[in-house]
Amino acid sequence: MLVTQQEQLRADVTALVDKLGPGRSSLIPILQDVKRRHHGIDTDAMQIVADLLDIHPVEVYSVATFYAFLNPAAQGEFVVRLCRTVSCELAGKDAIARQLETELGIAFGETSEDGRFTLEWANCMGMCDQGPALLVNDRVYTRVTPETVREIAAECRAAYSGHAAERKEGYLV
Amino acid sequence: MSIQTQGNTLTFASIDGDAGLKAALAMSRADIIDTVADSGMKGRGGAGFPTGMKWNFAGSEKGDKKYVICNADEGEPGTFKDRVILTEFADLVFAGMTIAGRAIGASEGIVYLRGEYTYLRSPLNAVIKKRRADGLLGKDVCGVKGFDFDIIVALGAGAYICGEETALIESLEGFRGEPRNRPPFPVVAGYRYAPTVVNNVETLASAACIFAKGVDWFKSFGTDRSTGFKLFSISGDCARPGVYEFPFGITVADLLKEVGGEAAKAVQIGGASGHCVPASEFGRRIAFEDLSTGGSIIVLGPGRDMLAVARNFMEFFVEESCGQCTPCRVGNAKLLEGVEMLQRGECSMKYLQELLGLCETMQLASKCGLGQSSPNAFVSIVKHFKDEIMGRTLVH
Numbered sequence: 001m002l003v004t005q006q007e008q009l010r011a012d013v014t015a016l017v018d019k020l021g022p023g024r025s026s027l028i029p030i031l032q033d034v035k036r037r038h039h040g041i042d043t044d045a046m047q048i049v050a051d052l053l054d055i056h057p058v059e060v061y062s063v064a065t066f067y068a069f070l071n072p073a074a075q076g077e078f079v080v081r082l083c084r085t086v087s088c089e090l091a092g093k094d095a096i097a098r099q100l101e102t103e104l105g106i107a108f109g110e111t112s113e114d115g116r117f118t119l120e121w122a123n124c125m126g127m128c129d130q131g132p133a134l135l136v137n138d139r140v141y142t143r144v145t146p147e148t149v150r151e152i153a154a155e156c157r158a159a160y161s162g163h164a165a166e167r168k169e170g171y172l173v
Numbered sequence: 174m175s176i177q178t179q180g181n182t183l184t185f186a187s188i189d190g191d192a193g194l195k196a197a198l199a200m201s202r203a204d205i206i207d208t209v210a211d212s213g214m215k216g217r218g219g220a221g222f223p224t225g226m227k228w229n230f231a232g233s234e235k236g237d238k239k240y241v242i243c244n245a246d247e248g249e250p251g252t253f254k255d256r257v258i259l260t261e262f263a264d265l266v267f268a269g270m271t272i273a274g275r276a277i278g279a280s281e282g283i284v285y286l287r288g289e290y291t292y293l294r295s296p297l298n299a300v301i302k303k304r305r306a307d308g309l310l311g312k313d314v315c316g317v318k319g320f321d322f323d324i325i326v327a328l329g330a331g332a333y334i335c336g337e338e339t340a341l342i343e344s345l346e347g348f349r350g351e352p353r354n355r356p357p358f359p360v361v362a363g364y365r366y367a368p369t370v371v372n373n374v375e376t377l378a379s380a381a382c383i384f385a386k387g388v389d390w391f392k393s394f395g396t397d398r399s400t401g402f403k404l405f406s407i408s409g410d411c412a413r414p415g416v417y418e419f420p421f422g423i424t425v426a427d428l429l430k431e432v433g434g435e436a437a438k439a440v441q442i443g444g445a446s447g448h449c450v451p452a453s454e455f456g457r458r459i460a461f462e463d464l465s466t467g468g469s470i471i472v473l474g475p476g477r478d479m480l481a482v483a484r485n486f487m488e489f490f491v492e493e494s495c496g497q498c499t500p501c502r503v504g505n506a507k508l509l510e511g512v513e514m515l516q517r518g519e520c521s522m523k524y525l526q527e528l529l530g531l532c533e534t535m536q537l538a539s540k541c542g543l544g545q546s547s548p549n550a551f552v553s554i555v556k557h558f559k560d561e562i563m564g565r566t567l568v569h
Contacts, residue, residue, distance in 0.1 A: 062349055063348065063349055067329075067330035069288040069329075069330040070330050070331075085489060087471055090408075090473075122331075123492060124248060124333075124489075125289040126289060127253060128250070128251050129253065129406070135289065
């Protein structure tokens with residue numbers, strides 16, 4: 001990480017600590033924010049968060065690696081999570097999975113080389129009556145068909161080419 | 174985003190939760206707790222612990238700092254009624270939390286919202302803001318001197334185990350969501366080791382209804398041991414999936430008729446951690462005394478491969494076990510392996526018996542509800558569909 005990026009990150013996290021307080025219960029909200037902005041939580045970020053909360057970096061690592069949504073690995077701008085639980089399976093998630101891999105050009109667990117997409121599984125996202133369902137970042141798509149997979153991917157690609165601020169708007173509901 | 178509430182109308186829609194809140198605030202703390210205890214309401218999350226008893230425990234603890242936590246970590250496969258409640262009836266939930274706060278002497282409420290429902294956070298915050306402006310939250314709630322209560326929304330980060338109350342508390346405190354040893358129970362030492370009530374979204378909304386309409390009204394629904402009405406999340410192979418409300422005591426067959434799933438071969442009741450009920454037992458009743466559920470009903474139509482269903486559940490638990498205790502961490506992986514052997518037709522009867530013995534160990538020795546209930550689906554599928562799952566030939 002460049003020194004300037006590190007400084008930016010430290011400033012971001014400091015602002016959050018000021019807002020949320022330096023207690024341990026601020027850790028997960030801070031990591032959620034870092035993850036959302038930077039699409040990953042690298043070792044520098046963990047060190048900075050640990051310094052500011054006055055805990056050992058291993059504590060930060062142990063929490064970040066526990067929660068699916070805090071996965072510290074560098075992920076794409078758009079994390080696509082397809083529900084794999086039983087109701088969505090009955091509703092035909094396998095075909096959606098195959099089509100997602102084809103349209104995005106990556107397998108489950110992978111991130112595209114251009115950093116746009118990560119493809120993952122989700123464990124039940126509470127849309128069981130409207131499956132197959134998937135999440136793109138915070139946004140839910142229900143009754144997905146192989147055809148709409150292409151539209152969803154196109155929607156993300158269009159949002160991605162825009163300015164950072166617009167990108168953010170693109171997926172916030 | 175479409176919220177589907179087909180089939181029947183929900184009682185929640187006709188209730189003024191704030192009238193319930195005001196009625197409760199006119200009572201003494203002990204009377205509030207007695208009212209909930211008299212209603213006989215049991216927790217709607219699935220475990221079915223009597224709500225009045227829980228409030229009473231927390232209420233009788235000494236301490237100037239107590240907490241009310243709304244468990245909105247609705248992660249059980251096949252459950253989505255809390256999403257609908259939070260979307261359409263958030264005021265009822267907040268009214269229920271405020272009543273709980275008054276009852277136990279808490280001034281802070283926290284909604285633990287699962288990460289998958291991040292999109293609900295800002296609408297919920299908007300409702301909270303409005304309630305503050307209306308004097309229904311904040312200092313001297315509803316003009317009751319000395320009763321301050323406020324609510325914040327905290328976001329989970331994608332961990333099924335955080336629906337377990339002590340894991341939820343660990344997560345709120347900024348730790349890995351690993352369940353704590355009990356005792357002490359959260360009502361004695363919960364969030365920040367202060368007395369804490371953790372209730373499901375629907376439980377809190379129902380509590381507000383009890384105060385709005387009265388105990389007798391509430392008890393007019395359901396059975397003696399399972400009072401009230403319950404929301405069900407219906408999914409799978411049926412004509413009309415969605416959220417339904419039924420009184421406790423409805424038979425599986427009647428429920429299937431309502432949702433258009435009469436042809437079902439089996440029904441999974443209670444989600445991945447629940448039981449698989451075959452067609453021969455559709456006369457059984459859904460209630461705490463027979464088939465207990467937090468509301469998840471997954472209809473499995475004719476022709477569904479029960480082993481594929483078992484495999485899906487076991488994959489889920491292998492992924493979602495927190496890994497803290499051995500019976501759950503290793504047991505679930507062994508059961509998944511067993512299902513794969515069954516799929517290949519390579520599981521001897523002797524080995525199957527050993528797996529069932531392992532299930533018993535997991536049910537007895539796991540630290541929390543996840544490991545204790547994760548073998549349920551496997552056990553019931555083996556019990557009811559032995560002919561279907563044994564002696565498979567591998568299809569390429």
